[in-house]
Amino acid sequence: MSKNIRALSSRQGLEHNLFDLVSATIQSDTEKTDAAMTLLAEEARLSASVIKGTASFYDFLNQQTKNSEVLVCHxxxxxxxxxxxxxxxxxxxxxxxxxxxxxxxxxxxxxxxAEGRLDGYHQGDDDLSRPDIPVYCLSQSAILTGPVDSLDELYRIALDKRDEILPQLERSKLRGRGGAGFGFAFKCRATAEAQSSEKYVVCNADEGDPGAFSDRYLLEQQPHKVMAGMYAAGVAAGANTGVLYIRHEYPEAIRKVQAAMAEFDALPDQISRNFSFQIIEGAGSYVCGEETALLSSIEGQRPEVRVRPPFPATHGLWGKPTLLSNVETFANVPWILQQGGEAYAAIGTGESKGTKLISLDSQFAKPGLYEVDFGYRFSDLIFRHAGGFETEVKALQVGGPLGSILPLTAIDSLTVDFESFQRAGFALGHAGIIAIPKRFPMIDFMRHIFDYMADESCGKCTPCRLGTAKGSHLLEQTSADNPLDSELFEALLELLEVGSLCALGGGVPLPMRNALMHFHDELSPYFTA
Structure with a gap:
């Protein structure tokens, strides 16, 4: 069925994509929404249930959210x-x-x-404000936080070095920054070798991990680094369209990228005539951070994860070859072309090359965004540069809800890279770091993760759909007077780990096991021996 929907959706094209049309219809006059959705379904030659099923999935398209004047961050x-x-x-x-x-x-x-759109703010003691992200560069290369001297040169280098792009990316050993750390050059070459007259470059800017704001920084303050990386990847892969899927919660990022697109269009024809950018605005769904769910979302389908293979490099957006990566990954590409892949590979560790953006939350003495070389001592970042904590802290969540829960005792033994965290039984992920106060019960933190995953599961696979809901229910029921069966809970984690189609379900066991291992004394009253 999804292939048929994809084929019909592709008739709309990217400029009039079904997802944008569904979103616009829902945001229109409530009394006319049902009739408008039925008409949209007829025009797209789809059943009304398909359109309504898509619309019902997203947080920002439901009636309660639509009627809210204020949405508080939870x-x-x-x-x-x-x-x-x-x-x-x-x-x-x-x-x-x-x-x-x-x-x-x-x-x-x-x-x-006034115009009905949502805008982002910080609630201060007396008023609303938009405080800038504090940015600290601890890397001499400043790959991601350094200035852009010339827009023309930033993009033109991809044309001048067209035949060198893939070899330079391979020499750089650039890994994806979305969490999994997959080799970027491999994806790029696979898309380049795919046979099709129509290809896409898609940037996953749906930064859903709570605690991370590195993508927001790049989109708002360095949009051309991201776009130039997409442009170069498109030149190498044979794609002439770049799509940025930006989350609805980042309205300022959308505005800044729109302005950057206008600046790109104003560049000389040699640069801009054969490539175009388009923004797709998300509507509130964590699972859209998974690449195949994101593609389904753009197509106007429910953002359900796809079975792989085939992979997006050969069968991506509307079944066409698609190079899909995240914001920070693309932003590294211009520096690699300017300085060379070998120079890039000289920065970092054996398995983690280049620099990494680290987001530190408000409970650090110096919160903000830090750019560090891979291999940087984690303890130096946390205590010497960030100044430690503003409150008593017992743990760090690193890499979002599917990342890790670190006890403070682990900090001294870690360096900022994929392999150091993996060896210690943790995951660096997207590197958003949240300090968990001593006063916040770890059992409540575990409940929060399971509740969030149960709410955000796409429902495609049974282990995740039912497993996250079951975990949420079990943790809600447990107490010191009613401890949870430890073997039952571990069996549930194993089911999620081996049975889920994607990391949304498969990633939940890691933070749960981290918590159970490192906070055994605190959690032991809630679990049977």
């Missing part, structure tokens, strides 16, 4: 620092949002403006 950072509860007290009729990207200050919210 992301992990705002939850554990208490600002979600405080901000809700100020706005008692507010709806909920999941991470607005103000983790470095806390108390984030989205407020509906």
């Amino acid at each position: 992301g992990t950072a705002c939850l554990v620092n208490g600002s979600a509860a405080e901000t809700t007290t100020r706005h008692p009729h507010a709806g909920k949002a999941m991470c607005c990207g103000y983790c470095y200050r806390g108390a984030g919210l989205l407020k509906r403006e």
